[in-house]
Amino acid sequence: MDIRAHVSMVFHLDKCIGCHTCSVACKNIWTDRKGTEYMWWNNVETKPGTGYPTQWEDQEKYKGGWEREEDGKIHLRLHDRAKGLSNIFYNPALPTIDDYYEPWTYDYENLFNAPEGDDQPTARAVSMITGKPMDNIEAGPNWDDDLGGSPVYAANDVNLDKLTEEEREQLAEIERVVFFYLPRICNHCLNPGCVAACPAGAIYKRGEDGIVLISQEKCRAWRMCISGCPYKKTYFNWSSGKSEKCILCFPRLESGQPPACFHSCVGRIRYLGVLLYDADMIEKSASVSDEELVAAQREMIMDPFDPEIIAAAKKNKISDAMIAAAQNSPVYKFVKKWQIALPLHAEFRTLPMLYYVPPMLPILAKTKDGTYDIEGLNQEGLPAMLSSLEKARMPIKYMASLFSAGNVKEVEAVYRKLIAVRIFKRAQKVKDYQQAEVTEALTQGQTNPDEVEAIFRLTSLPTYEERFVVPPLGRESAVEAWENPLERKTEAGFGVRNKIAKRKF
């Protein structure tokens, strides 16, 4: 047993309103530099939709993540060692800039400097790549924002391949069109494809918190990480000639603050906390069959209250404060205790450490003879919530494709529990559901009133401290293991210790 700590995340999709505040917060802090114009370390996608970069989930095209062979071993989809070497100057699976989008700004100065004329001056769009005016903007990082049912974008969502033709057509019908938001950041995976693909050994996972980082000194711009990451969350900076990615705002974490996208989230959908996991199980958990993937990943997460686990953690020099943070972790509750948060696209086998509580979409309703008709009312004329799962507008198979590697049972179990919470609280507050129906819902959801109350509380009324349990990372003392922080005191003053070689453009 090799217990390690990981700063992990939960996004509660029911609460996401798709406002992109997270993306803008991140952009303003990290990617407003030259060479990073097209990067969105945090982006919000509309689902069904093709996302950013276009159809990133289609690994037949992008060759990201891991593939399981028949003998149960996994290997990088991008290349083996020989192919990696022969392709080292020629990576054939890179997204083009067009698949991200051509970044642009506006010629605001013209609004002030335009000569007097008959027309109002306008601010034309200007490409941030060519510097020339862009009269025809064709794509953006959230081009299909809110475009549920679009025949171009929504219809080409890769996850829809699992549905029947009939189900797909229904999704495009007027009044049945449905969509939800999927905010994405780097998953800080336990078995990262980017790390495995990097020929320079520049990408690493921080020991104390599992944050995946790209060393700007070691990066040699092979760009294999961009292909290796199935989530397309590493990006190439054309100005510095180095790859970059979400750093989970580690400078903020180290000073006790949650990352900027978490902090700024309007819907308060984001939770951050520590998970203790067994690193010995990584290979095994990433190699099981698709159906078992979610369960296997859950199994790796260890109970932070178990004395045996605590002892093993201490043996690995995990601090008491970190263990305490793991015990208070909201992520542990969502993922392991209540089991209502699932990893995104577990079938990529990178063991992502960002989990999603799937959204409860409205139940199916349509107009019938000119009136709004809700199917399946119960005796009191109320929507039969228990059967609403079967009547969900978005087929459960679609959700399974996103959150459980196609295993419908896993997603169903999550929804049964979420429905139980909904019915229980409605019966409590509005008092229109019968006790029998509530009891039935609790049984179906394999839950109990105490758990329901706890889920309700952490979902709807969590405090700042409950959402973000940022452990003291102790980086300043960890550094002392290999470096004397006082070494240069009275010696050199300010300056960069190791000059970073940069390509100049």
Next chain:
Amino acid sequence: MKVNGRRNSKNVFLGSMLTLLLAFLATAAPVAFAQPPAQASDGEALFKEKGCNACHTIGGGDLVGPDLQGVTERQDQAWLKQWILAPDQVLASGDPIAAELLKKYNNVPMPNLSLTPDQVDSLLAYLGGGATTGGAGAELPAGDATSGKAYFVGDKRFKNGGTQCMSCHSVAGIGALGGGNLGPDLTTSGFVQSSAAFASFMSAPSTQTMGAVWANTPLTPQEQADLYAFLSKASVQKREPSALLQIALLAIVGAAALIALANFYWGKRLRGVRKPMVERALAMKAKK
């Protein structure tokens, strides 16, 4: 630390400049201060040491270069001095005498032997002293051109371990791709005008590169004879115009083959996802 580092590098710079200056003085001093009078005996030693005798005789007839008997009377003293000192520069300056000589002796230029003015004076004293060397060396035995070609391209090894001619020289008759570019192309070479001249030069080549390469690995007379037989063959002494076409064809076919191979191995590349997707969707819409 940074500050110390800069000071150190400054010291190193000063130190190395001082060393250079001392070294310069040490080498320059004997030239500048000790000037013994030109001696004909020194000239004789130089004539052999510098390999003049590889190409020239005194009173023995022409080899690669002219017979030097009476050269001090035939040519102007100042011109001769300048010529021996730096023949390459004289040639480059377009001197008419030098140009005529070059043409007469089959375009084999006199190499620059890096002599000092004093050494040139000694040589001139020797040449003007009326001394003679023997005639041209003995004629080579009969050589086998096939064996000579094998030596040239390296199929057969030289007895004393010398490197194959092809590493530095090209010549017609060894295939379209030819050999190396370091030495001159030996097609229509002036070195093979007579077997005596060839043997004389190859026994102790006086040019810088050849001298260094062959000093410790001399060719045996039979090897020289075989090479001579090969190089003096009519087919080797003339480059057919079709050879140029052959090279061009080979280059085109080779490039095409390499491009085809690269395209076969590296051709499957992701060439954009969004544009084809949108085009497909629009085409479907148009069909409906």
